[in-house]
Amino acid sequence: MEVTINGERHGIDGPVSVHGLLRQLGLDARKIAVEHNLEIVPRSTYRDIAVKDGDRLEIVHFVGGG
């Protein structure tokens, strides 16, 4: 299936939870935050939220800034 992550289309293996998607991407869940179709995904629910074909995700972290 295809999802949009940070504005770019990505082909991923599904069905998958947010937790599974982060694992596929190789991202450390402790250092990031996820928005799924404009809704914040609480870290405690990463295993419960299903990512579906066509979904839009934003995955962010802290970077240097003033």
Add this chain to the structure above:
Amino acid sequence: MNVQPDISEQGQDYFEIAGKRYQSRLIIGTGKYKDFEQNAAALVASGAEILTVAVRRVNVTDPNQPMLVDFIDPKKYTYLPNTAGCFTADDAVRTLRLAREAGGWELVKLEVLGDKKTLYPNMLETLSAARKLLHEGFQVMVYCNDDPIMAKELEDMGCCAIMPLAAPIGSGLGIQNPVNIRLIVEQTEVPVIVDAGVGTASDAAIAMELGCDGVLMNTAIAEAKDPEKMARAMKLAVEAGRLAYLAGRMAKKRYADPSSPLAGLI
């Protein structure tokens, strides 16, 4: 903050934001450094306990790139997520909701910009975003223009720190409107922190001598030829300015006043 200086029973001066006490009145940004190592060294030299960070998309194609949190421990320092680059209240609120989830804390720095050239704040959007964030339980430190009326609105709304600009972000022009900064300090009961525009150590000292509770800066340190040395200069300047404010400066006079006694002259 125009109240009696915060001197604890031990006679120690401390700085309190949103219920947490800090020793350092200097808040530094983490942008524009050559690398994370330089940033971490400047942080140590500055003595700062709070540092601002931005929220940005992760690089999904290279997840192993070093991250700021690998160099500066969020458990040791207070990370203050900002909304730099946001031009609408909605974008700012969305960014800080993500920041809260990434970090797990409520203390944030709100800035909603109005113009790319000056990076002046859009106060209408800032007020709207502050209202939403406070409603959602955030502790909001707010970047604003140096208008006492706007500062009062933000304080009455419940913002936990008022942060007027000294000069445009990244300009290094220093305190352009000391009269307004002083007016804001006099009327405000939460901490007032000069945010943006400081260029060198004397600018930071002036802000503190005006009675500000703290100074927030990024470029003045990051773009100095030796950021680590400038970080230390800023630490000393903030401390010197604070002490001068607490000491109470002498009155200005129109003419000379000799320091040596006139009696006993030969």
